[in-house]
Amino acid sequence: MLHSWEMYQGCYVHIPFCQQKCCYCDFISYQGQSPLVMERYTHALCREIASWQPDLPIAGHSTIYFGGGTPSFLPLPLLERVVMALKERGFWKQPAEATLEANPGTVTRESLAAYRKMGFDRLSLGIQSLDDRELRLMGRIHSAEEAERAFREAREAGFTRISVDLIYGYPTQTIKSLRNSLQRILAWNPDHVSVYGLSVEPGTILADRLKKKVWQLPSEEESGRMYDELMETLPQAGYNRYEISNFAKPGQESIHNRIYWHYEPYMAFGAGACRFNGKKRETNPGRLPLYIEGKNAEPEALSEAIRREELVFMNLRTAEGLDLHEYEVRTGESFLKHYAQALEQCKARGWMVSRNGHVVLTDEGMRFGNRVFEVFVD
Template sequence: VDRLSLGIQSLEDSELRLMGRTHTADEARHIIQLSKEAGFTRLSCDLIYGFPTQTAASIEASLTELMALGPSHISIYGLSVEPGTVLSHKLQKGLWTLPTDEETGAMYDLIMDRLAKGGYERYEISNFAKAGDESRHNLIYWHYHPYLAFGAGATGFDGRKRETNQAYLAAYERGEAPEIEILSPAVQREEMIFMNLRTVRGLSLLDYETRFGRSFELDYGPETEDLIHKGWAKREDGHFRLTPLGMQYGNLAFEAFITTDREPQK
């Protein structure tokens, strides 16, 4: 193992406290240095933007310092508010407020500019790497290839079904059967599309036709034309891919291809 991923989230202590993180900014800086000394040659660090109290200046400060610390891979995630969390409760009560769309848009533009100038190339919606340091592990997911599951709670995929091991260690050790989700051909098509569209490479039209025996253009002609018309996608070199604008609104773009319900777990 030569790659380590660290959930730094921010290098501002006030933001970390608000996020409910148990580490401090100094501890984050220290663990990055320790990771290098331990021999990890491929280091990835995560940041979050769009959190309450955060500003373009504070995310710029965190990002600038993080790049100076020298990880070869940086993941930047826009905040998602999950129901039932402390964040969701405080937002509903009016105790906290999120940055406006204009403010988060300014943060996004700043992040794209600073990472590009720092030599980090975007290869997936939220992931940026120095040349050759893309996450080979995650590319398996995004390219919709099979993968194995090892350990409690792990999920494996064979191209047709997903198997999720028992989450409780005792149940896993007893050999209790994993949960199995059979994916219909329609769901497989949809997942292959939006997983591949997360990448800068996009969806190979030949790969789609080879896998499913049908044309992507015939299956999703109106959807693709609508995204192209919006400036969110383009056809190029045998691929259908999102533009930088489309990546900014990725979840909305993916919705164009989600038209079926999943089959129940069996």
């Protein structure tokens, strides 16, 4: 019998279209594309899906995740074609979870009902803030009220699993406005909340405005207080922190994202999409014309050392941490021997503990995630 890390556990589909580019975003997503481009993209996506042999080792209840970009911006008949292509090729059987990312400004009662009918059972809503001024500064296309409406209508359409995203540390955001957004969101009772500290990516409008000193980031101290607010409030409201940036009500953890954190194989289709077979990664071209004309994916050889490090980093992001026995089975070596020094250093700083055959980040370790990971780079 194959281990979970020897079979594809999920399938990611990238929809690279957005109504409008957000100021902070450097994802592969394009605004202002014509219906014809969307049509041609969908054709290329279905062609890519159909090009895979049906005898791939795919786990029985492998997950589905449509991300972007804005999957909910793709016209329904096109989205339906992609879903059909996945079903025909055996990538969509009886998924443990089928998630669609949606922007509150692009969903309607009708579209939400149609997503449910197609088989999506989990919605990931990009809310980011419930402060209209912040939303405008982020370049989001929706208001706080529209976000609230989208959430309510998603529930009414039968989505019993809804995740919302929040950003903290954005220019002009204050601890008070964050608290306000958070309280309003918690009143909706979402099943899952992802919180992301703002990261300034080169080439974005945000980076440009900061460089020109038109905008200013909150101070490190203010951002730290925002982080503390989130880390205190969410668990008090019944959300378990099961990964550095992710909180869920019991049983509502994302099954698909778990695949990444457990470093298990996943398929991926679409422009810029990156798949992993357990040994090798491959990334599709991100530029639309190249993807549409069928240019091949770029393979990336992963040495054993890189795979070992990634296995450690990804697992350590989770609250359950790295399973020492599994590490040994997968790599053929003892974690405790190989990383003895790094482990000792992290324990001495209060960043890590050993627990029930796992090594686990403490709250402090999660706070300084990147610094912890640096210690583990060989």
